[in-house]
Amino acid sequence: xxxxxxxxxxxxxxxxxxxxxxxxxxxxxxxxxxxxxxxxxxxxxxxxxxxxxxxxxxxxxxxxxxxxxxxxxxxxxxxxxxxxxxxxxxxxxxxxxxxxxxxxxxxxxxxxxxxxxxxxxxxxxxxxxxxxxxxxxxxxxxxxxxxxxxxxxxxxxxxxxxxxxxxxxxxxxxxxxxxxxxxxxxxxxxxxxxxxxxxxxxxxxxxxxxxxxxxxxxxxxxxxxxxxxxxxxxxxxxxxxxxxxxxxxxxxxxxxxxxxxxxxxxxxxxxxxxxxxxxxxxxxxxxxxxxxxxxxxxxxxxxxxxxxxxxxxxxxxxxxxxxxxxxxxxxxxxxxxxxxxxxxxxxxxxxxxxxxxxxxxxxxxxxxxxxxxxxxxxxxxxxxxxxxxxxxxxxxxxxxxxxxxxxxxxxxxxxxxxxxxxxxxxxxxxxxxxxxxxxxxxxxxxxxxxxxxxxxxxxxxxxxxxxxxxxxxxxxxxxxxxxxxxxxxxxxxxxxxxxxxxxxxxxxxxxxxxxxxxxxxxxxxxx
Numbered sequence: 001x002x003x004x005x006x007x008x009x010x011x012x013x014x015x016x017x018x019x020x021x022x023x024x025x026x027x028x029x030x031x032x033x034x035x036x037x038x039x040x041x042x043x044x045x046x047x048x049x050x051x052x053x054x055x056x057x058x059x060x061x062x063x064x065x066x067x068x069x070x071x072x073x074x075x076x077x078x079x080x081x082x083x084x085x086x087x088x089x090x091x092x093x094x095x096x097x098x099x100x101x102x103x104x105x106x107x108x109x110x111x112x113x114x115x116x117x118x119x120x121x122x123x124x125x126x127x128x129x130x131x132x133x134x135x136x137x138x139x140x141x142x143x144x145x146x147x148x149x150x151x152x153x154x155x156x157x158x159x160x161x162x163x164x165x166x167x168x169x170x171x172x173x174x175x176x177x178x179x180x181x182x183x184x185x186x187x188x189x190x191x192x193x194x195x196x197x198x199x200x201x202x203x204x205x206x207x208x209x210x211x212x213x214x215x216x217x218x219x220x221x222x223x224x225x226x227x228x229x230x231x232x233x234x235x236x237x238x239x240x241x242x243x244x245x246x247x248x249x250x251x252x253x254x255x256x257x258x259x260x261x262x263x264x265x266x267x268x269x270x271x272x273x274x275x276x277x278x279x280x281x282x283x284x285x286x287x288x289x290x291x292x293x294x295x296x297x298x299x300x301x302x303x304x305x306x307x308x309x310x311x312x313x314x315x316x317x318x319x320x321x322x323x324x325x326x327x328x329x330x331x332x333x334x335x336x337x338x339x340x341x342x343x344x345x346x347x348x349x350x351x352x353x354x355x356x357x358x359x360x361x362x363x364x365x366x367x368x369x370x371x372x373x374x375x376x377x378x379x380x381x382x383x384x385x386x387x388x389x390x391x392x393x394x395x396x397x398x399x400x401x402x403x404x405x406x407x408x409x410x411x412x413x414x415x416x417x418x419x420x421x422x423x424x425x426x427x428x429x430x431x432x433x434x435x436x437x438x439x440x441x442x443x444x445x446x447x448x449x450x451x452x453x454x455x456x457x458x459x460x461x462x463x464x465x466x467x468x469x470x471x472x473x474x475x476x477x478x479x480x481x482x483x484x485x486x487x488x489x490x491x492x493x494x495x496x497x498x499x500x501x502x503x504x505x506x507x508x509x510x511x512x513x514x515x516x517x518x519x520x521x522x523x524x525x526x527x
Contacts, residue, residue, distance in 0.1 A: 368399025
């Protein structure tokens with residue numbers, strides 16, 4: 001059974017008074033409603049001006065109120081969403097695959113016993129519904145992003161060193177401002193949510209207040225790119241890493257460098273402080289993952305599991321699990337109590353560029369690849385080493401960063417294709433990205449062709465990387481006839497439709513002059 005987030009169209013100001021509210025809309029997430037078309041057909045020229053504008057939104061206030069109200073009458077029960085009448089006076093009825101049950105849904109936190117652990121509800125944890133796509137007017141690749149304290153807004157940093165602020169409910173644009181002279185590399189909020197740290201590709205670190213006002217600027221790492229920042233559990237220290245092959249510990253209040261930890265043989269691409277202990281984890285281009293003691297600056301242990309650059313590391317909030325991602329297309333999970341590898345996850349066809357743990361379900365995390373693939377995993381006792389949900393064409397290029405909303409009901413991803421996307425829970429009756437949705441009832445194999453014009457090289461990509469990646473993702477057979485300048489596709493009708501959609505988007509971007517690498521494929525550029 002599949003559930004959904006609260007996706008409701010909201011009326012925006014227009015030249016005519018609003019004729020209806022979202023309460024009488026028949027289903028969520030719609031752009032138009034055929035039952036409310038303008039009856040005045042005398043003047044077709046003014047119809048577009050008088051049409052009501054619709055904007056999708058993810059309203060999490062109503063499910064939050066439902067959860068808070070239910071706590072007065074029932075105890076937390078991880079399976080209460082399936083119990084007829086619940087376990088108390090205000091128990092919920094069956095949640096069925098119909099949009100009328102949207103109003104009965106709660107947040108992921110309300111469906112977990114004790115607030116953590118428990119059984120993973122796929123429709124709550126695996127966010128495969130594309131709620132909205134944002135793109136600034138003068139867009140640039142999105143290098144990093146972060147939710148503001150409380151999750152009310154999303155803050156993104158692009159390749160030109162600019163902040164962009166988006167509303168986290170109706171996804172409207174709010175602010176753009178210059179923050180760095182060079183490309184953004186990362187941003188990190190303090191645990192008390194009083195300050196924000198950002199870094200760029202020129203070795204500059206900046207302090208920001210919650211109102212996005214600059215506080216302090218520091219130059220470090222010999223002018224080399226600083227790829228990651230992370231606060232200590234008490235917010236009195238923070239750690240940085242860069243292409244000078246060092247990991248540096250800083251005093252927050254004194255704004256001074258305390259210790260330089262050397263041991264990696266190449267650029268250090270990622271670093272993160274343990275959520276509760278004095279342990280720092282770093283990953284480097286030398287294929288190694290190292291654990292450091294920030295008090296002495298010594299290396300505690302080295303993990304040799306990867307065969308290529310380690311791109312991301314992430315501590316689980318339980319403090320025992322360490323997640324590492326690499327350009328060898330693997331994601332590895334370690335238990336640091338025994339320094340043992342628990343599992344090696346294979347699902348990406350190109351290098352893994354981003355990972356993020358779910359804030360509520362401790363066994364669930366999401367990962368993004370260089371080819372734009374978004375995958376959800378469940379590594380708990382009832383999980384599997386196979387992907388739990390997969391969106392093979394979430395972005396057209398590399399997913400550089402992803403962040404979960406603090407409530408766990410939404411995921412934001414930033415990509416090299418200049419887009420920021422918001423992912424939410426499915427609406428009732430839809431199975432987008434889940435296993436049941438992968439079953440294609442139309443198994444008839446057909447052939448189709450698509451005109452490419454002068455863009456044959458774009459579709460082929462560098463050394464065939466683009467067409468190979470698209471064949472893996474869409475499970476089709478593709479061939480480019482360079483004499484006739486057409487793309488030959490073999491697969492089901494649904495698969496062919498997906499291929500044409502992706503190729504058309506790629507050619508449109510190149511034709512409009514927005515693609516800076518006309519001979520490249522998906523995911524070239526960036527780090």
